[in-house]
Amino acid sequence: MKVGLFIPCYIDQFYPQVGIATLQLLEKLGCEVGYPSGQTCCGQPMANSGYEHLTDGCNRLFTDNFKSYDYIVAPSGSCVLHIKDHLHVADNETAATHIRQNIYELSEFLTDVLQVKSLRARFPHKVGVHQSCHGQRGLHVSQMTELVGPAFSKPLQLLNMVDGLELIELSRKDECCGFGGTFCVFEEAVSVKMGKDRVADHVHHGAEYITGNDVSCLMHLEGILRRQQSPVKVLHLAEILNNE
Structure with missing residues (x-):
């Protein structure tokens, strides 16, 4: 399969190691990965601010x-x-639909x-998982605790394959970190308090690392940890799964 690697702006600018880890991991698993060098912003910041028409x-x-790839990751x-x-393009909706799907x-x-089913990864540390809202409530990569139904988490499923990794239990498993894109700019005080609460839950339960599948949320938590001079570190899921 041909996989197109989509690297969002803030990963490209601030966390390039996450993009590299993602590429290496996909190649280890047998994917033919391409990186379109002309890619830029997907448009989310404008849409979130009410300017989707732009x-x-x-x-x-x-x-x-990305229209020529079997999958985009x-x-x-x-x-x-x-x-x-x-994603919609009036005169190329067939290609846009292929990408959306x-x-x-x-x-x-x-x-x-x-x-x-298995990974050649090792990470002998205590790790707390932050379930980001977009992934959980939008993409359904994990079950929401407010719903009655079978518990599942795709990130946890993968982390359980990592040798030596100890997952910690949190008091509030899927609480928002407060980042919320432009929310952290317009509601700074609320955003920071939510982030501090999210960090405190991980610290209280002995996490050495906080991981997740959204760098934007992890960046928010990392900023709070640094200001608190905490020894707890932040790593994206790809970095842990790619670690040998």
């Missing part, structure tokens, strides 16, 4: 870059959900498409 250029460029639930819900966040691609 994202036509982003939609066209994204479609042109990104280490970001929020950007993937934006594309799934909002075949774009995946990394953990759901590994579990649902590749159906990974």
Whole structure:
């Protein structure tokens, strides 16, 4: 299968190691991965701010870059959900539809498409998992605790394959971290308090690392940890799954 690697703006600019880990992991698992060098923003920041009508250029460029791939994979639930819900190109809707139907966040691609059963990964640390809202409530990569139904989590399913990794239990498993895209700008005080609460839950239960599948949320939590001078570190899911 031909897999197009979609790397969102903030990963490209601030966390390039997450993109590299994603590429290496997909190649280890036998994927033929391409990286369209012309890719830029998917348009989510504009849409979140009420300017979706200005994202036509982003939609066209994204479609042109990824229309030839069987699957598109990104280490970001929020950007993937934006594309799934909002990518439309009036005169190239067939290609846009193909992309919407075949774009995946990394953990759901590994579990649902590749159906990974084992990984050559080792990470001997206590790890807490932050379930990001877009991935959980939009992409359904894990069950929401407020719903009555069988518990599942695709990130946890993968992390349980990592040798030496100890998953910690949290008091509030799927609480929002407060990042919320532009919410953290317009409601700074509320956002910070939510982030502090999320960090405190991990710290209280002995986490050495916090991981997740959305770098935007992890960036928010990392900023709080640094200001608290905490020894707890933040790593994206791909970095742990790729660690040997």
